[in-house]
Amino acid sequence: MPAPAAPDAAAVPLARLAALFADGTRAAFLLALLDGRAWTLGELARQAGVAPSTASEHVDLLVAGGLLAQERQGRHRYLRLAGAHTAQLVEDLAGYGGPPVARPATLRASAAAAALARGRTCYDHLAGRLGVALTDAMIERGLLQRDTGFALTPDGVRWFAESLDVGDELSGGSRRPVARPCLDWTERRHHLAGAGGAVLCDRLLARRWVERIGTGRAVRPTPDGVRALRELLGVDVSGGPGAVA
Amino acid sequence: MPAPAAPDAAAVPLARLAALFADGTRAAFLLALLDGRAWTLGELARQAGVAPSTASEHVDLLVAGGLLAQERQGRHRYLRLAGAHTAQLVEDLAGYGGPPVARPATLRASAAAAALARGRTCYDHLAGRLGVALTDAMIERGLLQRDTGFALTPDGVRWFAESLDVGDELSGGSRRPVARPCLDWTERRHHLAGAGGAVLCDRLLARRWVERIGTGRAVRPTPDGVRALRELLGVDVSGGPGAVA
């Protein structure tokens, strides 16, 4: 009946897990990776402002701790969050503001989350159901190939040029891959990232086929956009009943 | 458009928060406090196996970090989690097992959570809807007073003696307070703790008016218990439709 003398055995694992977050550099890595992209080690190091050697050690810890998944491609080491569960935990910690202050109206919060699930930007491209729908449509129409990592087909390059007035941005001038898959936390599916994904997002925003909601990452297709995308890709991005205010 | 050179400003606060969890002793404190009781500093120190001076410093950090709330009473320093939001975060971290392995059947998990919300032991007394219902009933019938901190009325002492065969366990022989409020995370309301809460839980279990479900903290009233508690306190603890397997 008195206090159990055995210190809770779960304490050590908890502390070990928390220690992975308890460093500014690692926290910066995790927050950066929250966008769902796979970053290279060098990108992470630059983002956090540390030497590559330092970043390498941090990444080792995060991978060993199960928070990050890695994929080596040639001389690059791509890192991404280990899964949606991990992203959730990062967001929980990052979003913790302390309990005493009035909680931000649960209704508003869940509405905001739903908006993000429908459509949002992920770094510089489109994600959420909108991003996945566009990617699926491009694959279906032979504009995009889904081997290991996405690849734009010749038809795809032509489509970008003719339908979206894209010039030489996709001719490989930059070092950045033209098409790369990006895993979506809400959809748990891949969508188009890379230079192609970025230029797609850029053009859709420029033509006001997609517009930002408020100041955050959430976006939604406009009526014009719904029409145009149905024409161009045969896809319905209206989001179903009740999706647009 | 390239990587933003500014390291995410949220990284430092995140790391600072995580650092509070990133120590075995502090983690043990937080896990112990997860039961919703307010512990004294000495209890926490003994539980975690550290010197009081060490515990004092840890508690300072946790309070300053907003994870713990404190209340000084005489020579005691009572500590409890700062709120339900905090408890949620502790549980999220403690329950993180890594995403790659198959999630433990969400159905089972939510069923277990529901069982805990209905009724459970909280250290040595009853919590959940069951604990709150019993406490409310005792207050309504004048057995318990709710000033600052609970107090057992003379009627309450008599009720314990006559209805539950409680002898001198409540006559202040021990140093422990007879009645103390304990905040419930699922209900966000107070229920009876202290020696009175402990003896109540003890008797109800002994008479098999309440029984444990499996090996954890979850409990449920038995059919006998539902009958007896309706008679003794005029309270319905059947838990509504579908509450009992």
Added chain:
DNA sequence: AGGACTGTTCGGTCCGGGCCGAACGGTGCC
């Protein structure tokens, strides 16, 4: 008043770990 007990402060020790630079190995490109 005295004694028992709870918690705090302070000094001192010690270990872990975050950081860098230098050297090295692997990969891809010309």
Added chain:
DNA sequence: GGCACCGTTCGGCCCGGACCGAACAGTCCT
């Protein structure tokens, strides 16, 4: 093959912080 680039390993530095014991302050009980 040569060269640029990406990442890793290793040694070394240094700071933060976890811990204890001793001394002290405050509270409660007798």
